[in-house]
Amino acid sequence: MAASAKKKSSLTPAQSKATLRRVLRHIRPYAPFVACSLLVAAGSVAAQLYIPILCGDAIDLMLGPGAVDLPGVLGIVRSIVIVAALAAFAQWCLSVCNNRITFSVSRDLRNASIHKLQRLPLSYLDSHPSGDIVSRMIADVDTFADGLLMGFTQLFTGVLTIFGTLLFMLRENVPITLVVVCITPLSFVVASFIAKRSYGYFQRQSSVRGEQTALVNEMIEGQKVVQAFGYEDESLNAFDEVNGRLQNVSLKAIFFSSLTNPATRFVNNLVYAGVGLVGALYAVAGGLTIGQLSIFLSYANQYTKPFNEISGVVTELQNALACAARVFELLDAEDQIPEAPDAPALQPDGHVVLEDVAFRYLPDRPLIENFNLDVKPGQRIAIVGPTGCGKTTLINLLMRFYDVNSGRISVSGQDIRDVTRASLRGSYGMVLQDTWLRAGTVRENIAYGKPDATEEEIIAAAKAAHAHSFIRRLPKGYDTVITENGGNISQGQKQLLCIARVMLCLPPMLILDEATSSIDTRTEIRIQAAFARMMQGRTSFIVAHRLSTIREADVILVMKDGHIIEQGSHDQLLAQNGFYAKLYNSQFEGVDPAGDPS
Template identity: 60%
Template sequence: MKQKNNNKAVLFRLLAYTKPYRLSLILSLLCALISVTLSLLTPILIGRAVDYIVGEGNVAFSKIIPVLAELALAIVGSAVFQWLMTYHTNKITFRTIKDLRTRAFHQLNKVPLRYIDQNSHGNIMNSMVNDIDTVSDGLLQGFAQLFTGLVTIFGTIIFMLMMNVTVGLAVILLTPLSLFVASFISKHIYSKFAEQSKIRGELSGLIEEMVGNQKLVKLLSYEEKSQECFEEINERLHQCGVLAQFYSALTNPCTRFVNGIVYATVGVLGAFTAIRGMISVGQLSSFLAYANQYTKPFNEISGVITELQSALASAQRVFALIDAEPESSDEGLLSVLACDGSVTIQNVSFSYNSEAPLIENFNLKVKPGQRVAIVGPTGSGKTTIINLLMRFYDTDSGEIILSGTDIRQMKRETLRNMFGMVLQDTWLFQGTVRDNIAYGKEDATEEEIIAAAKAVHAHGFIKRMPQGYDTVLTDEGSNISQGQRQLLSIARVMLRKPPMLILDEATSNIDTRTEVYIQRAFTKLMEGRTSFIVAHRLSTIKEADMILVMNKGKIIEQGNHEELLRMNGFYAQLYHSQFERHTD
């Protein structure tokens, strides 16, 4: 019962997306009704023509010809309205699916970073692409076919009852058998298609991970293990698919069996009725045509049910994405704020998992223009502090004050526009070098773009590329080196010249010589700007005004480079382990 109610809720929710196209929906249903009605007239016209054929050499041609003309008009009219119904159905389907995919992508931009981190990227992409396509192919297009089939069934029964009640009632009494078969198959199909859709998303996630990290797979000789993982998921998908197709394959033979029973019943009862003179031979032929026409929609509906169940399972996954909890609203928050670069963190606590506390009672005060370096072992909370500053995650308690204002009182766009951020993992899109540099400032002039590239010493290698700044980078910039990708990412920040900077291992992929130039460029860029520098290579932070040494989410040491060395504590150990030679 719960599954049935859930399916109904998903169906009505999906149909709600067709409301903007209500006129096309009405026209589609009207065309379907006219098309079916005209197709139901053809057996009557054929039966009437048969009755005008009395015997050999005794054919009433004068009466048959008008009937044949009416028959031709009914057939042509039915085909025309069938085409119009298909046109409007496709129009509704494609526009509704466009709206659904737009809504899902919009929600993907609204969900917090936590959602993206906690869900397989391949699974999310599978919902955005494959699941929505399944909804398009199954549910929406099948809905019109289902409507046509139901109209045909009820229309046929009405016509048969009008011709002869006895034969019509016999057909009605056999209808529950068809409904029982359809219901039995539907129940088993849904559960298997829902499971199949889930496993398909799992498989997409694995493939996306393997393709995106193929170098690491080969480096660690992980091919066999990844193959085993793939085969395990693929085997589950195979087993589930076999059962889904088995129940799906039952549809045709079962409905054909019921069709045969209905046809035979009509034929036998109709023949006895005709012998007794209660119906004519022409009407008997009409009954037989109706019996065939009556049972045909059950075949189609059973086939549609298979697609509907798969589509409902996919629609449920899409709505799960749409229903994901979005970030808290920015409505009514500050959109403009003068930034002096001061930052105060008061009593901040945060954890990704409530069972594993990370940052507890964290306090920090940064003056305008200060350069703050954050160092510490992996997992100490360095990047987490950056995530909280940018509101990629919100604090569990405490507050972060920027330029005298709590960042939760600012719109996220306002807050993030105050920062320029360079990460260890670069991101470039498929487009020209010029477009990638100007990504954060679309109105940038050619001179500004070139100046930013020169500032980070990227201009030289860009000019050596085949089309210079017009060179098209492939997906994620895979046709240039990692160091060059990093330089372009830094140039992007140089171009924007934000009031505050975050450098998260920004020079980790740059060679030592280039790093010297980049550090000079950063030094110039950081003048008068509050900067946060996350670094493992301590040589890059010697000039920082303040160095925070973190461990297990807490500041264990604080001071400049010289002060921390004199403390001879954790920082000194880190520094000496990197720069001193040890002898046995």
Template identity: 60%
Template sequence: MNKKTIGRVVKYLKPYIPLIIISLMAAAATTLLSLYVPILAGKAIDLIIAPGIVDLDGISKILIRMIMVILLAALFQWIMNVINNHITYRVVKDIRKKAFDHIQSLPLSYLDTKQYGDFVSRIIADIDQFSDGLLMGFSQFFTGLVMIIGTLCFMFTLNITITLVVVLLTPLSLFVAAFIAKKTYNLFVKQSEKRALLTGMVEEMVGNEKVVQAFSYEDDAIERFDKINDELADVSLKATFFSSLINPSTRFINNLVYAAVGIVGAVFVLKGRITVGQLTCFLSYANQYTKPFNEISGVVTELQNALACAGRVFELIDEEPETPDKENAVVLKDVKGSVMLKDVNFSYVPDKKLIQNLNLLVKPGMRVAIVGPTGCGKSTVINLLMRFYDVNSGSIQVEGNDVRDITRKSLRDNYGMVLQETWLKAASIKENIAYGREATDEEIIAAAKATHAHSFIKRLPNGYDTVLGEDGGSLSQGQKQLLCITRVMLSVPPMLILDEATSSIDTRTELRVQRAFAKLMAGRTSFIVAHRLSTIMEADMILVMKDGNIIEQGNHESLMKLGGFYSDLFNSQYKNV
């Protein structure tokens, strides 16, 4: 087992130590009462002296006492189970919350390199597996330990010699269980990793099923799925096979213990050193003593799986978070919209250069369009402006402050952003529009009218109260994009970023939205990324990018007169119009 992972689990258990102590006391009470039952049974047997010579009154009293003891043991066991459930699910809730909260603090540079299905697998499937193992650990592991210790104590009071026989044979069972457990841990780690791959692959295929079918990728998707599924089945089978050896192995040794107790005890009865009732009591104790070893061996298997899953979750929690804001970080207020990029260099991969020596001065209220071929760095500039990524060298300044000296929240609060990729949560239209701020119904409707989304919203079954499915449900891509634009229209930030914001909207609606944007952009600094050059002809400044550099700069008229790259790009779009 991974000692580091166990140590981490113990830390999460610390706040619940008082409950753990109560659970252990309840387990001890349950065990002691259960162990008292064989003593009563032995006494009852000894009252059957010979045929026709039976002390019925004495047996009746013992039976009444046995019923009371059994009922009391059941009560303590119920209390123990309630407490164990409470501790387990509280700990699981704490770990899941910690993991999800940590994801919110991770840098995009990390998130962009991982499959989203891997995060889902760790936070849902892995933590559920850990929960099952932890609950079994509480329910059977602690109870088993108390049962073993308690049984030994009771057995020593009856006969030391027979008890020593049991104690000497016990280490064999522990050795076998520990030996096999070491072999299974790595297999359970691989099982969790393969499960995460399968989750990611299913999420990828189901989320993009239209593309899969459009390109007839179904057979390849099935082949990929079968490959990962076979690998998961193979490693799961191996993990299950080796872990399943623990229980029969320990049972075999425990049966040897039971047989040894029976043989030695029978000899002692013949010699008159113990009574038949005491032998019956001893055999019952031998069975109760070995039973926890069988249970613990099963628990060890589950704990191997649980710790492997917990280790993956802790790996996520241990990932380096986003660089925190500086202690004296500036909180932006009364932003006018002055932005400057000075000698900016940036690349996603160190050995693959992207943006080099980028310089730009944007005055308040300017509309800056960024155009260029795919992969030239347009969206990367947006990522840097929002500080989703930090520059490798140089600086980006807003209102004269380096963005690294500004709190991320205040920086991003002053930007309104509409991306080509839409995102809507599973909630009502109204809640999606007001995602960034609290707003009245009148404000929401006014924003929707401004973006011409009001008409299609009113045609929905419940209007603004229509609940959308995941990522917009059955809405068209254009309708989803209109809602995202409305969301920004409602927040009215001092600076705007529009990254292909109207790419999925029909031409007629686009013209209307452009007029709405024109009103919204009036007096506000705006950065517009566009492939359709007709949407940026009114921009105050157009930056033409290629291979991470600004190769041309000016307004539409000046760039057309220049007859360079922009002119060629514009003419290529409209030469057949």
């Protein structure tokens, strides 16, 4: 598993360059801030490099006891204070510009990611752990921002310091400067060695961290089930395995990145020793003053210090690029099939037709084949069948969460692929077995599909869904805040709120997928009566396992292996004594229609 993760997460040099180019494209809109950052960085570096010259001049004015040009020294000290103040102001401006660039780019990436999430097909979300997607949008963008900020803050000043120091040193003494230049390539060799080895580990670190986030997210969401089935030890073992891989790859990444400081310090000491030795020989021979020697020693420190910083920055940038590549991978995922620019809005009359529809989730596993159905306006169509026969898949196709592989689905004579998705989905009111509520008040959740609903409309919808009584008993009634996915109310209460949400909108077509599965029998009878009133004149698709809830349907479709094998009213199907009759009777006899005990 670790090997496969390694292979999957490592990027080639070409991919690394492509990632860097994309990062630069995201920075391009903030070019004025980049230019400002470069200017103030240059000003800061120039000020810092000018201070050693002033100090050297001051030293040369101190010739010995009783031979100190005090007025001249005091004048230089005033100049040093002014230059230092200018350098500090430039550093502050640099920080403001760099923070603006970094966090603007981070904001843009997160905005692009959340907009991308709205365009992704459900097949992508179904095949990728939600925790990994969250890790890309949050943790990876944060790590990228940290690396980018360090790059702008230290890389600009570091590079400018190196070149600026060389220019000042050449101005003072060429031979000593050549000593520095000759030792410098060793720093680049060290930095290159570390960068090549650390990048792959940082990329794998980001990938494994995404796995870990996905696992933690899964365990948190399913903790009740984990504890109910005594799966604590297995979940801990799974976490330990992922955590162990994260530790292993992180230690390797940190090991190589930690080589940066001692290696570059070794090179720095060589440079400092070389400058000191050659400078001392020149001073003894009278080629340099003591003040000039102090300038060179100061420059030797300033020249080598950026190599420490740049080496550290290179390591952080490698990590940042690795995280950016994961974010770009999300952004590059294939969008759902786009709508035509001139796609009209659907004007539904409730007439739904499926012609020769075929669909499969996996290319080698057919699910629905040659499916034909003609639903007249206002009909109530019940869909039944054993688990996995394609009932929920049919709902996904009607809502165009997935597109058919062949054939067509039309509403009011219009192919649903030719109309806008928003108008199609707005034409259906959907209550699913899997409830979903947002973190917010009860009122906000009921009005989710109709934000401008009045208080009276919200209460009327809650009463129709038989949710009003339990809402009144909540601490703040309709203003009670529901936690993420309704964690502080029961499953049945969540389903009642979802039903109220549909009752408020009352669209022309309805989809009820096990809509009363979590509700007690007494409330279910009331809800069924409310549904019956709501379905009057509306085309309705009802998916149910409890067949007693669909006796009043106009047409019952019996599905098996993606095909309609029987259809008719409840009484007609019982009279046929076919698969539906066996399925219906099995609910009272406790026998599977295939003949196995249930």
